Amino acid sequence: MRVAFVGKGGSGKTTLSALFARYTAVRGGPVVAIDADINQHLGMALGVEEGALPRPMGAHLTEIKEYLRGDNPRVSSAAAMVKTTPPGRGSRLLDLKEPADPVHARYAVATPDGPRLMVTGPFAEDDLGVACYHSKVGAVELYLNHLVDGAGEYVVVDMTAGADSFASGLFTRFDLTFLVAEPTRQGVGVYRQYRDYAADFGVPVAVVGNKVHGPRDVEFLREHVGQDLLVCVEHSAAVRAMEQGRPFRLEDLEPANAEALGGLLTHLNAQEKDWARFGRQAVQFHLKNAEAWANRATGEDLAAQIDPDFVFGPTRVSLPR
Ligand SMILES: Nc1ncnc2c1ncn2[C@@H]1O[C@H](COP(=O)(O)OP(=O)(O)OP(=O)(O)O)[C@@H](O)[C@H]1O
Numbered sequence: 001m002r003v004a005f006v007g008k009g010g011s012g013k014t015t016l017s018a019l020f021a022r023y024t025a026v027r028g029g030p031v032v033a034i035d036a037d038i039n040q041h042l043g044m045a046l047g048v049e050e051g052a053l054p055r056p057m058g059a060h061l062t063e064i065k066e067y068l069r070g071d072n073p074r075v076s077s078a079a080a081m082v083k084t085t086p087p088g089r090g091s092r093l094l095d096l097k098e099p100a101d102p103v104h105a106r107y108a109v110a111t112p113d114g115p116r117l118m119v120t121g122p123f124a125e126d127d128l129g130v131a132c133y134h135s136k137v138g139a140v141e142l143y144l145n146h147l148v149d150g151a152g153e154y155v156v157v158d159m160t161a162g163a164d165s166f167a168s169g170l171f172t173r174f175d176l177t178f179l180v181a182e183p184t185r186q187g188v189g190v191y192r193q194y195r196d197y198a199a200d201f202g203v204p205v206a207v208v209g210n211k212v213h214g215p216r217d218v219e220f221l222r223e224h225v226g227q228d229l230l231v232c233v234e235h236s237a238a239v240r241a242m243e244q245g246r247p248f249r250l251e252d253l254e255p256a257n258a259e260a261l262g263g264l265l266t267h268l269n270a271q272e273k274d275w276a277r278f279g280r281q282a283v284q285f286h287l288k289n290a291e292a293w294a295n296r297a298t299g300e301d302l303a304a305q306i307d308p309d310f311v312f313g314p315t316r317v318s319l320p321r
């Protein structure tokens with residue numbers, strides 16, 4: 001199951017991504033946490049020392065593409081593989097249960113509570129959006145497109161602030177998106193925009209209230225986002241202590257906040273995997289990108305990369321009777 005944390009700058013995406021990844025990993029995992037934000041802070045929030053961060057995927061795109069394309073005859077070279085190039089027959093797929101593949105082996109590191117961390121590497125505002133051929137976040141899109149994940153396996157992505165995540169097809173690659181909102185007018189301001197956009201694509205969104213200080217804050221959030229409010233995380237002394245440089249353990253988290261993380265996990269586990277939507281939108285966004293820039297950038301007709309007979313998701317092998 002894949003989940004993205006989105007929301008306004010400073011709302012708590014990184015903090016909640018890290019807490020949720022830790023919480024889920026100690027309950028069994030496997031969990032891969034991916035830092036896909038402009039400023040890369042997820043490693044720190046997961047307790048990784050600066051010197052121990054993984055190699056940034058965004059700086060090794062060619063190598064990653066070379067591996068993923070495998071011997072898919074529809075993808076002529078790594079250079080012709082763009083962030084939306086969907087897998088086809090012959091592509092190499094990724095499996096969280098068997099992370100010995102070169103992508104996980106080279107670009108993920110273990111973190112103290114168990115999640116494995118992958119990072120895009122820092123990028124600039126201009127890297128965002130459909131028009132950018134060198135988008136670092138594209139590494140995450142490729143990774144998720146080639147991942148076959150099931151129940152009890154998790155990818156948690158800390159996304160970039162604001163509605164930028166909707167500029168590419170990346171937001172359709174998740175089973176659930178958590179929109180982190182502080183109980184302020186600005187905090188709930190992006191909610192409607194997210195909700196409408198996500199609804200157009202059948203992408204499930206749930207709101208996570210954060211830095212909540214009591215019933216009036218909860219009431220405010222409920223008034224603005226209604227039924228979409230899933231849980232509220234209170235302002236946390238344990239998180240603040242961690243920000244002040246003190247060691248943090250998951251057990252230090254206030255019981256109400258741990259319960260809120262449990263609510264997120266339960267909701268994620270309750271989502272139905274929709275591989276049909278996943279495959280349909282992979283094709284849809286690939287065609288959109290091909291036309292908008294990628295055909296021109298690669299000098300190929302990238303619609304030809306789509307394998308009409310490829311089945312997304314776990315393939316059932318029918319045994320002879
Ligand atoms: N529940 C909480 N209790 C206490 N402090 C919190 C809580 N959630 C977030 N914070 C603090 O708020 C600040 C912003 O949080 P965080 O960095 O997670 O936000 P962000 O949405 O990832 O920001 P950015 O958009 O800059 O990436 C941090 O100092 C963090 O420690």
Ligand SMILES: [Mg+2]
Nearest residue numbers: 013014037041
């Ligand atoms: Mg952040």
